[in-house]
Amino acid sequence: MNQPPSALLTDLYQLTMLQAYVEQGMEETAVFEFFVRKLPPSRNFLVAAGLEQVLDYLETFRFSPADLEWLARCGRFSRSFVDYLEHLRFTGDVHAMPEGTVFFPNEPILRVTAPLPQAQFVETRVMNLLNFQTMIASKAARSVLVAGGKPLIDFGLRRAHGAEAGLLAARASHLVGFTGTATVLAGVRFGIPVYGTMAHAFVQAHEDEARAFEHFAYAQPDNVVLLLDTYDTEAAARKVVALAPRLKEKGIAVKGVRLDSGDLADHARKVRRILDDGGLPDVQILASGNLDEYRLEALMASGSPIDSFAVGTAMTTSADAPSLDCAYKLQEYAGRACRKRSEGKATWPGRKQVYRHYEADGRFAEDLVTVADDAQTGDALLRPVLRAGRRLAPPPSLAEARSHAASQLARLPDSLRRLDPAPSYPVKISQALRDLAKSIDERG
């Protein structure tokens, strides 16, 4: 994970097609676009994420000596092709929507323009990166929208699908408004604030719950957040009240308590009362345990006195939609627009641009998808980010991307902000694009 993964993190067919392209001299300019065909049932919008990892990949991918040796030995590829791979670099251009941009089906969020072998080869990893982070950002944004500004923390690493999923879910959720993550390495890599409390095991390893709390407070005097539900939540809250004066004498303040099971709204009310009656009105209540946007919405609606939420597995796996119906499709080769017509999978051809129009109050009103050279009014959402294989500007900081995402979410129409399925946001297909599709179909 410190090094970029091997260039062999790809589908075999990328290599077999590449060899065919090279042998046939098919190295003219190709245009591929990444888009989502349709929304998962429980999403009203998507949030673009993963672009920076894609650009890192495009700038740096190469076949290592070990990769080349494996390819030469595997018996499928010619020596001259392996030599060609040794020098293969990505030298093309990329246009993309900035991370944090809200988008909708049939709108490309990334357009790759490069010699065909390069543009084709990068498909697998580009999809792998964009599908995952976009899916997580789109899921996490729903929790952000219902949490009413209360802090959200990513607790998902243990059930994330491997190491990279855990790290990138921390990143994608922070991008759309999560306050921080429990994953230390995400703090190291991406500068995301890191949070943590204690596990039930910590309490169990002590013979006495109150002693466990006290030991933890001495070890982490600036971060005393105590887990209450190992045995009996309200009894544990009373132990915190009893302990607090002793800690105060040593200059240690209890910062918070965590509830992790049972009826969280009910426990929060009872614990709040115990803490308040015990002279601890400043101790915050963090809730965790199988939370998702629906439970957050219910907890918010109940008016329960929870101050912040930790969201884990449901967010980090996008449990109700663990993949996007996304594609990275050839749109043009050697100046000729292309269109796939497979049943149920037909796509709009050509290199495209997306224009967004706004209401008077700044909310999104309507998008228009058209061919790239059909200039229109409105915001052009796809912008040049890589030219001749190099970034045009240093990557925006994650904080900048986060601020962009926040302003995008603020401009969502109200119906799309809700968890219930909403009528589709209007995405118009331009006449120019329809004409292009028709001309290709007639060409046969």
Added chain:
Amino acid sequence: MNQPPSALLTDLYQLTMLQAYVEQGMEETAVFEFFVRKLPPSRNFLVAAGLEQVLDYLETFRFSPADLEWLARCGRFSRSFVDYLEHLRFTGDVHAMPEGTVFFPNEPILRVTAPLPQAQFVETRVMNLLNFQTMIASKAARSVLVAGGKPLIDFGLRRAHGAEAGLLAARASHLVGFTGTATVLAGVRFGIPVYGTMAHAFVQAHEDEARAFEHFAYAQPDNVVLLLDTYDTEAAARKVVALAPRLKEKGIAVKGVRLDSGDLADHARKVRRILDDGGLPDVQILASGNLDEYRLEALMASGSPIDSFAVGTAMTTSADAPSLDCAYKLQEYAGRACRKRSEGKATWPGRKQVYRHYEADGRFAEDLVTVADDAQTGDALLRPVLRAGRRLAPPPSLAEARSHAASQLARLPDSLRRLDPAPSYPVKISQALRDLAKSIDERG
């Protein structure tokens, strides 16, 4: 991914608890167990996987100089604690079910016995590895059981949750019977057979579909598998028939065709007829496109002449159950058995063993979970694998684990082999274990 991920790929609370343990001198022996609380609704059994990655992690994890520097700078930890971390190694013992073993809820598949700080610290990554591979193996096994011996290929990398998920899904699916994967790096790392065909873009980049097929055949003469559904599946099959004699003159045989959209059973029948009538009875038909175990079962039941299947997103994300309700829980500390009593999350205490009993024909009959020192008849499923931080034997090859998984699946009761939910397999809790739980509850 070439190097083990940083030791900071963990939850912050592992470090804060660790500091508290160390400061309090709580370094006596702890026993933690990993188990699944309950089956996902659409699973009748689980298959243990991920153990070898866990053992690699336990044998090799350490804090790098960069990790230590970050920890020293982050302001949460004392200098003496950071010095302690520099020398932290895993020196404990592990008992586990071999990879490929079928198991059920409340049965530990891994038991860690080590000084408390070590046994606690490894929780996050141990869970991250076991949850994912076990989930994938359990999902993929369902496709294997319905495919009636037809080859299955993993096509899931592009929508896997990041790099590690793609690689380990290839591994876990091969472990339970998938023939191979499209992911080249999984071939490099794990020796899994790698398969690939061509993408729609390859056909589209050519002005003429037949020329695309011909070019591909010249470039990959030993692996001519042609994708038929870019425009019109049956028309493409006729182009294959027309092309075949020309290729034969050059000594090239068409090995197969791939169908990727539409009514796969219907297309397969029509394409089979076209190929047979065209003198190509040996050309195999591979089907792909949003397949899962339910579609495989329907295609098998329809008697459609498909020879092999590629399964992607649904398997690689375990789409209908993208996480397991799993836990890594403290069972004993300093000789004292522990039990968590959180509402809805109570667990069986103490260090445990699982005994399996068989029918006369070798099928699984019943399991018994008991305390580790309560010797019983039957197969003891948890076996020692790591002692004092070192493997007791070299890891079994993936082929050996695969053969164990195959024999386990063959011994499943018929009702559990079906996709429909079956009555629970009997997992008995021994009287010794019930007595232990009772004594802990009485202790308070």
